């Protein structure tokens with residue numbers, strides 16, 4: 453079973469382990485470098501020492517009259533090695549007879565060439581040899597005692613040097629282990645501390661509910677890496693809060709607007725039932741109720757339409773339309789209403805074609821027409837027009853009348869906003885539906901109003 457199948461490692465532990473691996477690798481590299489440098493330095497210093505001692509011995513021998521004198525003056529030669537127990541000095545006469553021997557080597561020395569008496573010793577004259585433990589170094593040179601040549605052999609066992617190196621390597625490894633452990637622990641503590649900010653994000657996120665959506669993360673003092681996350685989180689909260697607020701406002705407005713016609717219905721019915729009525733009275737009541745039912749039904753229909761637009765459930769079905777014909781149809785539909793209200797209704801349309809959803813176009817223009825008729829006093833005029841604009845077709849509904857108070861203008865496209873509650877019997881949804889339809893088409897709606905003339909313009913982009 454590998455740990456991958458279980459819970460994944462925490463980020464803190466991962467970073468700490470990574471730090472440990474990195475520090476072990478770098479400690480190992482530095483340790484190996486230090487070890488080899490020391491080893492190289494020790495062996496070259498040992499070789500130099502061997503040459504110096506051999507030269508010293510040759511020099512002393514050169515001051516002696518004969519090979520026999522070497523035997524007599526042995527103590528002077530031995531003194532040169534004072535304090536160096538790992539050295540072995542042997543001097544032989546030309547016939548091989550030993551003249552001096554300080555110690556016996558653990559293994560016999562190999563036969564190597566002797567450096568001639570006149571030549572100075574160099575590092576190249578030093579040879580390896582194999583003692584019982586470790587490695588040894590040796591040099592063999594000819595010395596001149598008066599007229600007698602003698603052979604000087606100086607050898608050294610380096611087992612104590614190797615012992616020093618071994619201890620050094622052990623110490624290095626110990627330091628490496630300790631360093632890696634320290635790096636891991638420190639890494640863990642540091643990462644754990646840095647994660648505090650992340651944990652505060654989690655705590656804040658846990659603290660948020662639909663009734664408490666005003667909590668935001670403080671991004672200023674967060675580290676750069678978390679700042680982006682915090683900003684995205686806050687932006688998401690803004691959108692959510694906006695959505696929740698709109699939804700609850702929507703529900704409250706809807707409930708409020710439905711209550712009015714429902715209260716009217718209940719009251720009228722109650723009054724009617726309080727005593728016996730004539731058939732005519734009942735008929736009048738039902739007719740009045742019918743108006744309220746219609747209003748309720750329109751309100752629910754409009755609300756549902758906007759909800760579908762909000763949820764992007766409404767698919768646009770564009771068709772190439774003859775705008776002149778479309779506007780004429782709408783004109784004909786509203787003609788009777790206009791006549792009733794004593795309002796002149798006119799169409800001014802160029803022969804135009806555009807790709808627009810016919811059902812939605814009819815709904816948008818009808819909403820504008822209904823508003824225009826409702827706000828045009830008897831004797832006024834409503835004009836429906838279409839023309840080719842710079843970016844696409846432009847449809848306008850203009851009406852005479854007092855116009856819209858500039859204070860109301862910025863709000864009339866808001867849902868449930870009614871400028872003068874007395875005149876408008878609607879719910880204040882008509883214009884927000886027109887705007888939603890224009891947004892669906894990638895177009896826009898604008899209004900220009902002054903006393904005497906109010907014009908709503910729909911601009912459709914060319915596609």
Ligand SMILES: Nc1ncnc2c1ncn2[C@@H]1O[C@H](COP(=O)(O)OP(=O)(O)OP(=O)(O)O)[C@@H](O)[C@H]1O
Pocket residue numbers: 754819823824827851853855856864865869870871872876877878879880881882883884906
């Ligand atoms: N042509 C207009 N002249 C004067 N005021 C207007 C005109 N069109 C709209 N308004 C004002 O803008 C407000 C918002 O219009 P909107 O169509 O959204 O709602 P409504 O007509 O009141 O209700 P609904 O359309 O939902 O039945 C209206 O209440 C009205 O005061």
Ligand SMILES: [Mg+2]
Pocket residue numbers: 819822823878881882883
């Ligand atoms: Mg309206």
